[in-house]
Amino acid sequence: MFRIGQKEIDAVAKAIQTKSLFKVNDRLKITETAEAEMREMFQTKHAMLMTSGHAALTSALIGMGIGPGDEVIVPAYTYISSAMAVVAAGAIPIIAEVDETLTISPDDILKKLSKHTKAIIPVHIQGFPCNMDAIRKIAKEHALFVLEDACQADGGAYKGKRLGTLGDAGALSFNYFKIITAGEGGALLTDDKDIFERALIYHDSSAVAYFGDQLKDFSTDLFCGNEYRTNEISSAILRAQLTQLDDILQDLRKNKKYVMDALADVCSFIPSNDILGDCGTTIAFSFDSAEKADRFSKANGIHGVVPINTDKHVYRNWTPILEKKGAFHPLMDPFKMEANRDIVPNYTKDMCPKTLDLLSKAVYVSVDPDWSVTEMDALIRNAKKALESLK
Numbered sequence: 001m002f003r004i005g006q007k008e009i010d011a012v013a014k015a016i017q018t019k020s021l022f023k024v025n026d027r028l029k030i031t032e033t034a035e036a037e038m039r040e041m042f043q044t045k046h047a048m049l050m051t052s053g054h055a056a057l058t059s060a061l062i063g064m065g066i067g068p069g070d071e072v073i074v075p076a077y078t079y080i081s082s083a084m085a086v087v088a089a090g091a092i093p094i095i096a097e098v099d100e101t102l103t104i105s106p107d108d109i110l111k112k113l114s115k116h117t118k119a120i121i122p123v124h125i126q127g128f129p130c131n132m133d134a135i136r137k138i139a140k141e142h143a144l145f146v147l148e149d150a151c152q153a154d155g156g157a158y159k160g161k162r163l164g165t166l167g168d169a170g171a172l173s174f175n176y177f178k179i180i181t182a183g184e185g186g187a188l189l190t191d192d193k194d195i196f197e198r199a200l201i202y203h204d205s206s207a208v209a210y211f212g213d214q215l216k217d218f219s220t221d222l223f224c225g226n227e228y229r230t231n232e233i234s235s236a237i238l239r240a241q242l243t244q245l246d247d248i249l250q251d252l253r254k255n256k257k258y259v260m261d262a263l264a265d266v267c268s269f270i271p272s273n274d275i276l277g278d279c280g281t282t283i284a285f286s287f288d289s290a291e292k293a294d295r296f297s298k299a300n301g302i303h304g305v306v307p308i309n310t311d312k313h314v315y316r317n318w319t320p321i322l323e324k325k326g327a328f329h330p331l332m333d334p335f336k337m338e339a340n341r342d343i344v345p346n347y348t349k350d351m352c353p354k355t356l357d358l359l360s361k362a363v364y365v366s367v368d369p370d371w372s373v374t375e376m377d378a379l380i381r382n383a384k385k386a387l388e389s390l391k
């Protein structure tokens with residue numbers, strides 16, 4: 001979250017005054033309006049708000065018809081939620097290395113393909129766009145779905161197209177830690193009518209048939225799913241946040257560029273698949289040793305984070321996945337299901353050594369869209385001093 005205030009307060013107050021807080025209503029129709037605005041902003045046929053990014057990922061996988069017997073390739077560096085969504089759908093996550101951009105490696109996707117692979121989840125981690133051209137090419141050649149996890153990349157782009165709109169479906173998150181927030185929240189974006197229909201039913205299965213005409217023109221029969229429905233208060237906050245998204249991104253990118261330009265001659269940065277579409281939330285320094293990265297991150301005035309230390313973002317810390325505890329009830333556990341008997345991998349903590357190496361040699365410095373030039377100049381001075389001391 002970066003900017004939140006009176007606009008959101010007024011929007012919530014207005015929503016409360018209507019006393020119509022259910023998402024389907026005949027008063028302000030805030031959720032309906034927010035979804036229309038998202039379709040326009042993201043240029044997709046469908047945009048569905050729900051309670052979280054995880055809900056959007058899981059609903060999208062269900063919408064793709066993915067389930068037991070299927071493998072889904074996820075990067076070794078992503079929040080555990082990306083892999084858990086695969087398990088929630090009954091399928092098995094296959095973990096692939098990231099490359100120098102710290103996003104999923106197309107070369108390793110090719111190595112991890114099998115006859116059971118059904119989808120790839122590229123994750124635009126820290127707002128860094130994945131190599132979508134290469135990923136889409138692989139998906140096309142092997143008839144796979146692409147589900148973009150853009151939960152850390154709200155509004156970002158790849159070659160001029162918004163992240164989350166380059167595959168068969170995309171998921172955004174609006175939890176507190178994201179570029180824009182609704183407190184909690186998520187969105188599913190897709191052009192695919194079947195994915196949309198199934199995801200709509202799955203994410204709100206107990207109410208979707210009973211409120212409004214949400215199932216009008218549907219060709220999918222009702223089935224039992226989950227309950228990830230949003231509400232008018234969250235949607236009110238989100239509408240206010242959406243109006244600020246492009247300004248936030250513009251300022252993040254401007255500030256990131258200012259600092260990177262000033263340091264370009266004295267250090268290296270993690271390469272980008274599209275620096276113009278990058279969300280700008282993170283300046284990612286690259287070092288030739290883990291020891292230098294660690295020292296730089298702790299240097300005076302840097303406040304850096306070495307991504308290997310970001311706990312559940314690194315596959316070796318995905319305890320329930322590595323231990324294959326896919327559900328509380330054993331018969332509901334994809335890791336124990338008969339349909340998955342031949343495809344459950346032997347996960348080990350060192351199975352993606354390249355990812356571990358790359359993550360231990362990078363340092364993140366978080367960007368603030370509201371930094372002053374004085375603050376950025378101080379960071380640049382501190383970084384130069386810290387880099388000098390590493391020599």
Ligand SMILES: Cc1ncc(COP(=O)(O)O)c(C=O)c1O
Pocket residue numbers: 051052053054055078079081082123125149151152172173174175185186
């Ligand atoms: C990469 C990634 N995917 C998925 C999620 C899940 O989003 P949410 O917390 O809204 O369920 C997150 C959230 O932190 C995330 O960072």
